[in-house]
Amino acid sequence: MKHHQFLLCLALLGVILLWSGCDDEDLTDPDCTVDIPVISTNVLCGNEPYYFENLDEPQAGNLPSLPFNCTTSGMERIVRIDEPADGDFYLQLYVGVAATVHFQVFGANCEDNVVPITGCLQSDAVAVSERIVSANDFEDVYVVIDYTLFTSANHLADYVLGPDEFIGVAAIDELPQTDAIDYRDQSSTYEGPGRLAFSCDGGTFQRVIIGSCNNKADVYAWAREMGLPISEAYQGEGGTTVALDIPEGMSPNAVGGMGDKPLTKPRRPKADSSDFFIEEDYIIEVSTLGNGLFxxxxxxxxxxxxxxxxxxxxxxxxxxxxxxxxxxxxxxxxxxxxxxxxxxxxxxxxxxxxxxxxxxxxxxxxxxxxxxxxxxxxxxxxxxxxxxxxxxxxxxxxxxxxxxxxxxxxxxxxxxxxxxxxxxxxxxxxxxxxxxxxxxxxxxxxxxxxxxxxxxxxxxxxxxxxxxxxxxxxxxxxxxxxxxxxxxxxxxxxxxxxxxxxxxxxxxxxxxxxxxxxxxxxxxxxxxxxxxxxxxxxxxxxxxxxxxxxxxxxxxxxxxxxxxxxxxxxxxxxxxxxxxxxxxxxxxxxxxxxxxxxxxx
CATH class of the missing domain: 3.40.50.200 (Peptidase S8/S53 domain)
Structure with missing residues (x-):
């Protein structure tokens, strides 16, 4: 009996020695067959969103099974966030559909050990920026996004899904540090921000301008439909002009729909909207000595x-x-x-x-x-x-x-x-x-x-x-x-x-x-x-x-x-x-x- 015990101890010792000689690199995870878009976080300025189109069709690919507990339409979209530097990042949504977006963030190891990082979040805005923290404990970070179309109960109309509507997704590790100009004095009776921040590329301020040449047009209704904070507004005989703040780190050009993806088009009021406009708040530079003047x-x-x-x-x-x-x-x-x-x-x-x-x-x-x-x-x-x-x-x-x-x-x-x-x-x-x-x-x-x-x-x-x-x-x-x-x-x-x-x-x-x-x-x-x-x-x-x-x-x-x-x-x-x-x-x-x-x- 003692002889057998001795042999068993030797065998166990050999196993321990062999185990200690293995590197972590020698251990391989099971193959992960999830097939979804991957969003990079390593660009501070000009991070191009990934656009989900054909929102009335299910997402293609091999999707992870996640306990998404928000209101769902059955047409939810899932992305993977690629390696946030310190586990924290800013999730950005460009919402090119007249809808409330519902979204939730999960951590996992492929499809195993799934843990909700956030609860169910939602927004009515065309541009959403949400800081996500403590994502560094997981090998994979997933975002699930769904939407509910606006109805006339709380919005301008009962909206229907158009063929060109979309949801864009981007992410950045941290907010860019941009310049700004001093603006409203605290003692001023005129509302407005104390400072006007530049956009990420420095070409405009971090806001968009909406308005109409028609002074009877209800621009404020359109502003409410956009869901963005009003920075300042003007109404006079020449019409109404409203400045809307864009979340830091997001592109005013993309939000304003001046590019290929017209974010704001689906949310225009159905009546008298033909003379409405949306533009970036351009930075105007006057000539000075040595810079245009001599x-x-x-x-x-x-x-x-x-x-x-x-x-x-x-x-x-x-x-x-x-x-x-x-x-x-x-x-x-x-x-x-x-x-x-x-x-x-x-x-x-x-x-x-x-x-x-x-x-x-x-x-x-x-x-x-x-x-x-x-x-x-x-x-x-x-x-x-x-x-x-x-x-x-x-x-x-x-x-x-x-x-x-x-x-x-x-x-x-x-x-x-x-x-x-x-x-x-x-x-x-x-x-x-x-x-x-x-x-x-x-x-x-x-x-x-x-x-x-x-x-x-x-x-x-x-x-x-x-x-x-x-x-x-x-x-x-x-x-x-x-x-x-x-x-x-x-x-x-x-x-x-x-x-x-x-x-x-x-x-x-x-x-x-x-x-x-x-x-x-x-x-x-x-x-x-x-x-x-x-x-x-x-x-x-x-x-x-x-x-x-x-x-x-x-x-x-x-x-x-x-x-x-x-x-x-x-x-x-x-x-x-x-x-x-x-x-x-x-x-x-x-x-x-x-x-x-x-x-x-």
């Missing part, structure tokens, strides 16, 4: 032109009406500086009042939400200084400052659209826009606002841009509206200069200026004298160069022919403009039209 002190200005470009303001605003009103949608005006008294002489004094316009004030700050449009970068001070610098009309001149650009030289598209509509409402004579949005197609909300300005007889003067580009091929807006049918109120301005510094010769296009004889109405000189930003005394002037200055040169000349001054565009063209054979023959400006630097002297 120091005009470094260029040679013809001696004969200096008196014609001199800053000599006159005929400021008066109470009681009868003013020509120029609305500068720009970066504001320097308040409290050396030239404050000059600028004060042109403040708004008409009777019209609104949430954005009050008599006796400089204008409105659409960033901070207050009535102090104080310039932080100098661009607005230079453009407004150019307008008042040599205005020669008989009627008094008002310059209203609609500040949309802040300290970074950036503005939101939402702010630009609201400022344009408000400029029309206050019966501006001219709106000066020394900026542009580079897009292949015209942005819809801005198109509505510009066309509305035309219907009210408001002229818009804007820049061609400073990239030495043909804006037929590389359009920027509103400049590319110039000379187009239905936009006869838009005057797009290029910059010109005189060869050999001789103002008697035909001018040529400034080297930096954009051009197009199909879209650019007129050229003006490339610089003018204006008060220096943060000047220390009244002898402190600048010559800033760029189409940003050429446009207000046209504005101040044209202002003497519009509004209470009478005349009109045709008379101004006949009396003030000339034709350059160079600008015409090279196809740079319509019929080679330009404003001579000393026109009117």
């Amino acid at each position: 120091d005009g002190n470094d260029i040679s200005i013809p001696e004969e032109a200096l008196p014609c470009l001199a800053y000599q303001p006159r005929n400021g605003s008066r109470p009681g009406g009868g003013n020509v009103i120029v609305n500068m949608i720009d970066s504001g005006i320097e308040i409290g500086g050396a030239f404050n008294d000059d600028f004060q002489g042109f403040i708004y004094q008409d009777e019209y009042e609104s949430a954005f316009a009050q008599p006796g004030l400089f204008g409105f700050d659409y960033l901070r939400g207050d009535f102090e449009p104080n310039d932080e970068i100098g661009h607005g001070t230079a453009t407004a200084g150019t307008v008042i610098g040599d205005y020669r009309g008989d009627a008094p001149l008002t310059v209203f400052h609609s500040k949309i650009f802040g300290i970074n030289g950036l503005a939101s598209y939402f702010g630009a659209v609201v400022a344009t509509n408000e400029a029309v409402d206050m019966k501006s004579t001219i709106i000066n826009m020394s900026w542009g949005i580079p897009l292949e197609e015209a942005p819809q909300a801005l198109t509505c606002a510009v066309q509305r300005a035309a219907s009210q007889g408001v002229v818009i003067v804007t820049t061609a841009g400073n990239e030495n580009a043909n804006i037929d091929a590389a359009p920027q807006w509103p400049g590319a509206f110039g000379l187009q049918n239905g936009f006869e109120n838009v005057i797009t301005v290029a910059s010109m200069q005189y060869p050999n510094n001789n103002i008697d010769e035909d001018p040529v296009k400034a080297s930096f200026s954009n051009f197009s004889n199909q879209r650019v109405n007129v050229a003006a000189y490339l610089t003018s004298q204006s008060p220096a930003f943060m000047a220390t005394d009244l002898d402190d002037f600048d010559y800033i160069g760029g189409t940003s200055i050429s446009a207000p040169l046209i504005t101040r000349s044209l202002a003497a022919y519009l509004g209470p001054n009478g005349g009109g565009l045709a008379l101004w063209t006949a009396e003030r403009l000339e034709r350059s054979s160079q600008l015409n023959s090279l196809g740079q400006v319509y019929e080679g039209l330009y404003l001579p630097v000393c026109s009117g002297f």
